[in-house]
Amino acid sequence: MPNAMLHVDQLRVEFVTDTGIVRAVNDISFELHEGQTLGIVGESGSGKTVANLAIMGLVPQPPGRIVSGHITFGGRNLRNLSNRDWSKIRGRQISMIFQDPMTALNPYMTIADQMREVTQRHLGHRRRTAIDHAVEMLERVGIPAASQRVFDYPHQFSGGMRQRVMIAMALSCKPEVLIADEPTTALDVTIQAQILDLMKQLQEDEGTAIIFITHDLGVVANICQDVLVMYAGRIVEQAQVGPLFRQPLHPYTLGLLKSGPRWDQRVAGQLETIDGQPPDLTQLPDGCAFAPRCPYVQDRCQRELPQLLFAGTAGGSQRGQACFHDLSTPAAGAVEEVDR
Secondary structure: OOOOOEEEEEEEEEEEEOOEEEEEEEEEEEEEOOOOEEEEEOOOOOOHHHHHHHHOOOOOOOOEEEEEEEEEEOOEEHHHOOHHHHHHHEOOOEEEEOOOHHHHOOOOOOHHHHHHHHHHHHOOOOHHHHHHHHHHHHHHOOOOOHHHHOOOOHHHOOHHHHHHHHHHHHHOOOOOEEEEEOOOOOOOHHHHHHHHHHHHHHHHHHOOEEEEEOOOHHHHHHHOOEEEEEEOOEEEEEEEHHHHHHOOOOHHHHHHHHHOOOOOOOOOOOOOOOOOOOOOOOOOOOOOOOHHHOOOOOHHHHHOOOOOEEEEOOOOOEEEEOOOOOOOOOOOOOOOOOOO
16 A cells, blocks of 8 residues: 555553543554545544544643654654644644534634634635635535524534534545544434535545544444454454454454344344443553453453454455454354445
């Protein structure tokens, strides 16, 4: 493959709290290439959002800190950038759709002012051009009467419409890398499909690379080519979408797939669950963090931390899993493939 646009190498992020040090991200590494959509899935607290806040240089310090690792974009080490350098990159080259639009939007500014601030800074738009561009972007994400609503304040929009505003703002400058943190959670399925199509179109037109953080495995199957599965701050499985859905190799991935609804479940209450709770990130065990919940646990799992190991597949791609099961032996039988 060509050189990666974004390279994350052995990233570790911690937070200092009253109850101890929270190890939110533990030695994760991955690459993102032009035109690629990389899905990141896992339960709440698995480190998905924190890892991407680190990429954006937005981990609050204190209480957070990047302990170690490298984040390289376009040959530049993002950890060494000044605030001035970051102001040129955020929103232009790397953009992020935040999970909570009420905390990301300024309640004292109209949508027009917030959106034109971005394009005036990065694209050199004059005020009128910037507002026209804002209206066009709002129309593209399905905001009705956009030419009037653009002058409203965030509190005048519903939660789903605020989320669409955030998406429009993130896409305004056609970024090279788009980080989308649960971008379609608050949207109905019709608007969700419209937003996903808009992202795909941006990718086809501009070669945009997308990191898509979500709990929705159906969306992952629809839009992503590759997937990282995270648990307790670590990547436990990495694969292309098709092979991962057909044959998960890690017990946690298998549990996630089985816990999602499928078309053949006609009776309420049939969803399977993963027993137990995610671990306390201030007291991670020496061995595998998933061991207390794993139906395939071995004595070795309690003592040793499995590393993410890669092996080639029949199609020539690389698959990785952090589990003591043999890579060529699935964790359990095949899972029905999600319609794409």
